Amino acid sequence: MHIVIVDSSRVVLKVITGLLEPRGHVVNTFTDSAAACAFLEETPSVRVLITSLEVRPMTGLELCWSARLLAEARRPLYVITMSSARKARNLAEALDSGADDFIEKPPGAEELHARLRAAERLTTMQDELIRLAETDSLTGLLNRRAFFARVGAVAERAGNHGTLSAVFADIDHFKRINDEHGHDVGDAAIRAVSDLLGAQGIAGRLGGEEFAVVLPGLSLAAAEAVAGRLRLQIRDLRIRGTRGPVRLTCSFGVSTWCEGDSVTALTKRADIALYEAKTTGRDRVVSAETDIVLARAG
Incomplete structure (x- = not known):
């Protein structure tokens, strides 16, 4: 597991790191709690935070x-909190502040590893619950809600001057496929398309036979080329x-x-362009910024 340890004492950090790294854990240590917090925000691979209550500038709580x-x-x-003074009040405050566990400082090897095994069980379960909540069960793509949440985060990072493009896709005459060949074949078609997308x-199934892909860092021309290859x-x-x-x-x-x-x-513009593609012959790529504007100007 990826573990972050925060303590004001470099000796304590060295001792705990010495217990963890031989077991294959990836460890990052901090004496500055604000720096540790920033690292946690930027590093989603971290699964366990072990922090002393006696840290600065942010307190352990x-x-x-x-x-x-x-x-x-x-x-x-x-989140595991540590304190050299195991008091009922410290334990209660830590748990009320969001800690999952409490351990005396410095921790013994057996107790520390046992608590980390519990942490691994819990975070593995949380991972699976998040996956089930965010994933479309048929395709493995993001479901509609998770897709728009992920795109929102990417767009926020891109800011006003970022490069970001969206491609919406819809299987043509999908009802005919289901009616003529059965729903099993329809499901296989959806899975095959989703594998390519x-x-x-960042790909999601928006519902039925409709999909969306957001392409961070790609211009309109590059996104059009991606859509053309997919077609x-x-x-x-x-x-x-x-x-x-x-x-x-x-x-x-x-x-x-x-x-x-x-x-x-x-996404609204991509959806409008998709509708234009569907109503003007299907099996086409239509761009909201060029094709539709030119069509209307003509």
């Missing part, structure tokens, strides 16, 4: 509270059916981030 807020943001994180960027790859798919291979196509709508934009506006 404040660090516990900040870590708990991170954990509530759909992220597994187990999921390899491109051809999907045309080449052959889904096994009871009466032979089943072919399918997809329509695509593309949009890109503009200064002062929002996720809602970005």
Whole structure:
């Protein structure tokens, strides 16, 4: 596991690190609690925080509270507090501030490893619950709610001047596939398309046969090229059916981030472009920023 340890004493940090690293744990140590908090925010791989109550500039209780807020943001994180004075009040305050466990300082090897085994069990369960809550069960892509939450976080990091594009996709005549070949073949088609889309960027199944991919760092032209390749790859798919291979196509709508934009506006434009592709022949890529504007100008 990836573990962060915070204590004002470098000796204590060295002792605990010496107990953990031989067991294969990845350990980062801090004497500055504010620096530790910043590291936790930036490093989602951390699964356990072990912090003394006697740290500065943030107190141990404040660090516990900040870590708990991170954990509530759909992220597994187990918090263990340490104190050289095991008092009922210290224990109660630590637990009330968001700690999961309490250990005396310096900890004994057996007790520390036992508590970390408990931490691993709990964070593994939390990981699975988060996966189930955020993942579409048929495709393994993000579900609609998780997709828009993830895109919102990416857009916030991109800011006004970031580069970010969206591609919306919809399987053409999907009802016909279900009606003529059965729902098992329809499900196989959805999975095959999702496998291609999921390899491109932040991908989600928005519902039924509709998908979306957000491409951080890609311009409109690059996103159009991605959509074009996907269109051809999907045309080449052959889904096994009871009466032979089943072919399918997809329509695509593309949009890109503009200064002062929002996720809602970005995805709305991609959705409008997708609708344009569906209503003007299908098996097409339409861009919200070029094709639709040119069509209206004409």
